[in-house]
Amino acid sequence: xxxxxxxxxxxxxxxxxxxxxxxxxxxxxxxxxxxxxxxxxxxxxxxxxxxxxxxxxxxxxxxxxxxxxxxxxxxxxxxxxxxxxxxxxxxxxxxxxxxxxxxxxxxxxxxxxxxxxxx
Numbered sequence: 001x002x003x004x005x006x007x008x009x010x011x012x013x014x015x016x017x018x019x020x021x022x023x024x025x026x027x028x029x030x031x032x033x034x035x036x037x038x039x040x041x042x043x044x045x046x047x048x049x050x051x052x053x054x055x056x057x058x059x060x061x062x063x064x065x066x067x068x069x070x071x072x073x074x075x076x077x078x079x080x081x082x083x084x085x086x087x088x089x090x091x092x093x094x095x096x097x098x099x100x101x102x103x104x105x106x107x108x109x110x111x112x113x114x115x116x117x118x119x
Contacts, residue, residue: 002034002047002054002063010066010074014089017077025089030115031062032107033087035080037069042101043084049104053111060117088114 003009011018013026014033025031034050036043054063068075068083078087082099088110089095096114111117 002050002065005033005064005066005071005074007071007074010064010071013062014064023094025091025095027062027089027091029059029061030091030111030117031064031089032111032115033089034063034065035068035075035078035085035087036065036083037067039069040083046084046101049107052104053107056119057111057117060119061111061115090115 005013011026014031015023015026032050032053034043034046036047050063050065054061057063066074068080078085078097084099084101086098086102087095088098098110102110108119
């Protein structure tokens with residue numbers, strides 16, 4: 001299951017940008033963060049794909065969602081200008097941002113290449 005993040009849970013589970021200037025990932029497994037809004041059509045299209053991926057990769061990656069309307073500070077912290085935007089967070093490397101609604105095959109490819117995770 002994907003999990004919605006608030007600023008508080010983001011700081012605990014992903015990155016405490018109030019405490020750290022340099023990127024320090026707080027997670028135990030790689031993660032994807034979907035920055036979305038309820039009114040966004042492409043965001044609604046990829047939501048079920050992200051749910052499928054969260055089940056297929058259960059225990060191997062976490063998939064989080066951030067509502068850019070409710071969590072404007074988080075959206076601003078990552079300079080989100082268009083949605084959907086997805087942040088791919090590998091364990092020991094810098095995160096990479098992807099913009100737009102990607103098909104499932106493309107998301108799986110990014111999970112393998114960026115997050116270094118196989119099904």
